[in-house]
Amino acid sequence: MGDYKVWRVLSLFLLVVIAARGDLSYDFYKTRCPQAEKIVMDVMVNATLxxxxxxxSILRMHFHDCFVEGCDGSILIDSTSTNQAEKDFPANFPSxxxxxxxxxxxxxxxKVCPGIVSCADILAFAARDGVHLSHGPFWNIRSGRRDGRVSMFNRVPLFLPPPTSNITQLITSFAAKNLSKSDLVFLSGGHTIGFSLCSSFNSRLYNFTGRGDQDPAxxxxxxxxxxxxxxxxxxxxxxxxxMEKTPFKVDTKYFKGVLKRRGLFTSDSALLNDPFTKSLxxxxxADExxxxxxxxxxxxxxxxxxxxTGSKGEIRKKCHVIN
Ligand code: HEM
Incomplete structure (x- = not known):
């Protein structure tokens, strides 16, 4: 009997430790909001129509969220009279x-489960769904991300590489997020879908070295x-x-384009300037x-x-304003 009591106390202690660590998990909303992912997918299906x-666009938003303050929905927060937020930095606004x-x-x-599901998780689900609805793969996502309470304009350029980045700058900014050269190549593959404003690469056409020239790359x-x-x-x-020939379809056209020197940004072309990234x-x-x-x-x-996770951050009531 004594043994049983000790065992129960130990298991309870373990449970508390696990909850406090608050790791992400596949069944995070299983009991409190099992419909969450389906609801997000339905909204994405409708929006795609x-x-x-x-x-x-939402895949890109997720990337810009995760690189600044982590994947915590900080990109969604509006500026206020006392704080200029991430979303107003030129890399984010108006694109x-x-x-x-x-x-x-x-x-x-x-509406279905108030106060349970974070904006950060919703954005992660929606980005995954966006890829899937663009004829791409589907994968399972661990959830339990909590929403951040900080979103600062000035922090964006510290972490987000601009499209003019060379290969060294790209590798460095990905490494700062513990992402490898391989991650850099495969994630750049996100450019298999979507569009770009001309202003994001105009200098390659009209003013590459400041003498009205074109980028030879x-x-x-x-x-x-x-x-x-x-x-x-x-x-x-x-x-x-x-961005490439089939902007609504996840496929290998982006990489084929980069090999033919048809990547839109300097950062796309740059993937050819390192032997390892080039090999990937x-x-x-060649292989989808x-x-x-x-x-x-x-x-x-x-x-x-x-x-x-755990007790950090909050579950925002509205994604564009901290509670
Ligand atoms: C490697 C560094 C990267 C740079 C320098 C970069 C830069 C850019 C730029 C300048 C645009 C065009 C924005 C506009 O003018 O509308 C763009 C679009 C896009 N980027 Fe990236 N990007 C990078 C990595 C990524 C990653 C990691 C992803 C996701 C995995 C991604 C996904 C996208 C998508 C999907 C679009 C099209 C968005 C739309 O159509 O609204 N990019 N990127």
């Missing part, structure tokens, strides 16, 4: 899209086409162009299941970056 690009969809998903989840025929779509700055308009671009271009299997593994790593 009216906007085929939304999956790409990041889809805040309304995350708000809609959160509202739909709150960019395929001349593509540069010609892009010049037809993107007017020489300064202009009032900022058109969008597809070649393999990914190689790319997809590795993309999933790297996405899982990225979506678990510096997460807040």
């Amino acid at each position: 009216s906007d085929r690009r939304i999956g790409a 990041i899209r889809g805040f309304d969809v995350i708000d809609a998903a959160k509202a739909a989840v709150e 960019l395929d001349a025929a593509l540069a010609q086409t892009l010049k037809g779509q993107c007017p020489r700055p300064p202009t009032r308009v900022d058109p969008i162009v597809p 671009v070649i393999k990914s271009a 299941s190689f790319f997809l299997g590795n993309f999933i593994q790297s996405m899982i790593k990225m979506s678990e970056l510096e997460v807040k």
